[in-house]
Amino acid sequence: MATGADTRQGIFVKRAVAPCHPWQSRGIHSFVRQLPHRPVNIGDVDGDSVSMSDWVSFFDSDHSIYVNARHREVHARITGDGMMAHITRSDRVLDYGCGEAAYAERLVREAETLTLCEAAPNLAEALKRRVAHERYIAVMSPDEVAALPGGSFDVVIMHSVSQYLSPAQLDTLLTLFRRLLQPGGKFVIGDVVQPDTPAWKDALALLQFGWREGFFLAAVAGLFRTALSDYAKLRKDAGLSRYSEDEMRKTLERAGYRAHRHVPNIGHLQTRMTFVAIPR
Numbered sequence: 001m002a003t004g005a006d007t008r009q010g011i012f013v014k015r016a017v018a019p020c021h022p023w024q025s026r027g028i029h030s031f032v033r034q035l036p037h038r039p040v041n042i043g044d045v046d047g048d049s050v051s052m053s054d055w056v057s058f059f060d061s062d063h064s065i066y067v068n069a070r071h072r073e074v075h076a077r078i079t080g081d082g083m084m085a086h087i088t089r090s091d092r093v094l095d096y097g098c099g100e101a102a103y104a105e106r107l108v109r110e111a112e113t114l115t116l117c118e119a120a121p122n123l124a125e126a127l128k129r130r131v132a133h134e135r136y137i138a139v140m141s142p143d144e145v146a147a148l149p150g151g152s153f154d155v156v157i158m159h160s161v162s163q164y165l166s167p168a169q170l171d172t173l174l175t176l177f178r179r180l181l182q183p184g185g186k187f188v189i190g191d192v193v194q195p196d197t198p199a200w201k202d203a204l205a206l207l208q209f210g211w212r213e214g215f216f217l218a219a220v221a222g223l224f225r226t227a228l229s230d231y232a233k234l235r236k237d238a239g240l241s242r243y244s245e246d247e248m249r250k251t252l253e254r255a256g257y258r259a260h261r262h263v264p265n266i267g268h269l270q271t272r273m274t275f276v277a278i279p280r
Helices: 050-060 067-086 104-110 121-130 142-146 167-180 199-213 216-227 230-237 245-253
Strands: 001-006 011-018 090-095 111-119 137-140 153-159 182-193 256-260 273-277
Touching: 001 230, 067 182, 067 199, 067 216, 090 104, 090 142, 090 167, 104 111, 104 137, 104 230, 111 142, 121 137, 137 199, 142 167, 153 167, 167 182, 167 245, 182 245, 199 216, 245 256, 245 273
Parallel strands: 090 111, 090 153, 111 137, 153 182
Antiparallel strands: 001 011, 182 273, 256 273
């Protein structure tokens, strides 16, 4: 393994830089496909079931979650700011279920290395092209992350993903993250949806967000588009997993973590929750 140098802010920092990732050649099945596709149906899951594969397909499509470029830009800034509150310059960070990770170039400046994990293949390929020039960012699929050795990361972040997982799928990932974390590392789970947050509360939060950040009219138009889009149908049919503060804390504790709720939540939706969990 070669060494590299960074001179951020005039400070010389030696790093371990792998010219290639040997685990990327391992022929194992996609980690997402290994997760149970028949979820545990409990009271805090919307709809008949939660299908991770359906949500992956949606986010891999030309969806309209962002109402315009300004919405996308501000969302990336606020999400990145929230994540940066949980990392230090010496941390090896995993962002699991990162989506387009428009904040990645900023986030890696505040970390040692950044690994972005995305299951949607088209999204992941676009992400690889965008960050190809970034020496300390790696883009991996879930199966590649699952094949990494224990203790590979100091911080694992999973933001706005838990609502698309069944409880059994979340438990599987919590076990994986506990293995991947270095002793003394931490897991940060953000945007956990609470049971008492119907869709209209998210819509109201978007309008308030748009009013503050200068895209209110686009937010109004975007809500109408979303109501007629595949997202609305998928949210109704596939549902979202929801957890109270106590339920999520107990879920993390059963998986072998010491956990507490962190305020504020990462992102603009303060009706949702962020938790910080330390492996025991």
